[in-house]
Amino acid sequence: MFWHIDPANGVAVYEQIARQIKYAVAEGTLLPSELIPSVRELARELAINPNTVARAYGQLQTDGVLVSIRGMGLAIAEQAVRACRDARRELLAERMRQVVSEALRSGLTASEIEKLFQQQLRKMERTTEKGS
Amino acid sequence: MFWHIDPANGVAVYEQIARQIKYAVAEGTLLPSELIPSVRELARELAINPNTVARAYGQLQTDGVLVSIRGMGLAIAEQAVRACRDARRELLAERMRQVVSEALRSGLTASEIEKLFQQQLRKMERTTEKGS
Amino acid sequence: MFWHIDPANGVAVYEQIARQIKYAVAEGTLLPSELIPSVRELARELAINPNTVARAYGQLQTDGVLVSIRGMGLAIAEQAVRACRDARRELLAERMRQVVSEALRSGLTASEIEKLFQQQLRKMERTTEKGS
Amino acid sequence: MFWHIDPANGVAVYEQIARQIKYAVAEGTLLPSELIPSVRELARELAINPNTVARAYGQLQTDGVLVSIRGMGLAIAEQAVRACRDARRELLAERMRQVVSEALRSGLTASEIEKLFQQQLRKMERTTEKGS
DNA sequence: GTGGTCTAGACCACC
DNA sequence: GTGGTCTAGACCACG
Secondary structure, eight states: OOOOOOTTSSSOHHHHHHHHHHHHHHHTSSOTTOBOOOHHHHHHHHTSOHHHHHHHHHHHHHTTSEEEETTTEEEEOTTHHHHHHHHHHHHHHHHHHHHHHHHHHTTOOHHHHHHHHHHHHHHHHHHHHHHO | OOOOOOTTSSSOHHHHHHHHHHHHHHHTSSOTTOBOOOHHHHHHHHTSOHHHHHHHHHHHHHTTSEEEETTTEEEEOTTHHHHHHHHHHHHHHHHHHHHHHHHHHTTOOHHHHHHHHHHHHHHHHHHHHHHO | OOOOOOTTSSSOHHHHHHHHHHHHHHHTSSOTTOBOOOHHHHHHHHTSOHHHHHHHHHHHHHTTSEEEETTTEEEEOTTHHHHHHHHHHHHHHHHHHHHHHHHHHTTOOHHHHHHHHHHHHHHHHHHHHHHO | OOOOOOTTSSSOHHHHHHHHHHHHHHHTSSOTTOBOOOHHHHHHHHTSOHHHHHHHHHHHHHTTSEEEETTTEEEEOTTHHHHHHHHHHHHHHHHHHHHHHHHHHTTOOHHHHHHHHHHHHHHHHHHHHHHO
């Protein structure tokens, strides 16, 4: 596992874990019926409390992404890929709509908004290229 | 005042107040040197705790949007329009960067992101045209 | 609040709390937009850990039964009644189907199952009459 | 052996094994003094841990369903049929009481509960007729 | 070894 | 005062 957690990110740690697993499932990095790292193992690796990992895993179970196999661990659910892919796209669209809504309410025109967005996109592209 | 506060919105109430005042200044709905409602008056009108209004006004003072006029109350600062316009733009840019960051981390390409954003922009444009 | 929690019940304490609140909403004992007891208050009253109450409340939030109002507490969601009523009925039906399935697989006939169920129903009716 | 084990079922694997053997005895599929598969054999066949099978067999011995025959293995006890039939009935009755208890606590009347149960019974009857 | 639950106590932002 | 999050450590059933 190669994940990066930022505890001072604003987003809750357990939420960061859950999101990254969902993304990994959507991308195919994690495959259905595959066992994920145990609560204790991932907690050790990320140097955080096992309870926090357990909370992330718990949320993923209620979301239907993980299934518990008694005494064995947690595995990616069979129907998780579809759900994660749809959820990812819908989640992003929703957040974009929020931003657009706020921009429109603040008096910007559509073309101004689009231009501003493209600027940020170019900027982020460059930084992540360097970063990775 | 014709604002709408949603206490179950996730965004802090005092933050909602501050933003709406900033937007109003940026748009010209509120003009420089104009007096805004007193803490007690606005609190009564919005049916919220006066502390919360005071906190919003306090933040706006440190942001240079409001100035205190002794014995009169709080007024829009002279240089507030410029500041609000810039702040608005920077705030939106920041939120766009967050969305872009999340989209990139989830494995979408820049062109996919741009396309998705434009879809949402078109959608919002239509709904607000109808709405207004 | 007049609830009864049995820590040695097999069912998790947080689950017992969540269920009882759902039932109370379904019955109309708790009404929409009404504030429920705070985490700390209910924990004190039931003599359990606040975290356990918080967990129950958290689950109810993801189920859409409760909404958080910042700094004020948690309130029954507007659309909770409908959801709880449907959920209650569906949950019971599901558990009945499980029992019926097990009974059929074990070789009993439909009429034997029905007779057995009615016996238990009569028995429980009497004990709860005494109990209450 | 033609059993089906679901490790992600909620019910413990050893419990699933024990129940299925009890049902088989109650139905007459397994006859008294008949030898059952060895721990290792059944574990291999079901692709599960031998410890789990051993645990199921151990429980069945304390329940008096199985008896150990030195050098031969485990066999169905002579008096097992009677016991299994009673146990099956009592187990079902217990689960029915749980469902009834929950239904009563949720505010339904006895006649509503009975009606709901009969609906589910009819439904399950039809599906199992088709299924088998 | 695995996850699931509970307790205890801490810090934070918000009202 | 409120909920939300995190840490630390315990016990349980299960494989």
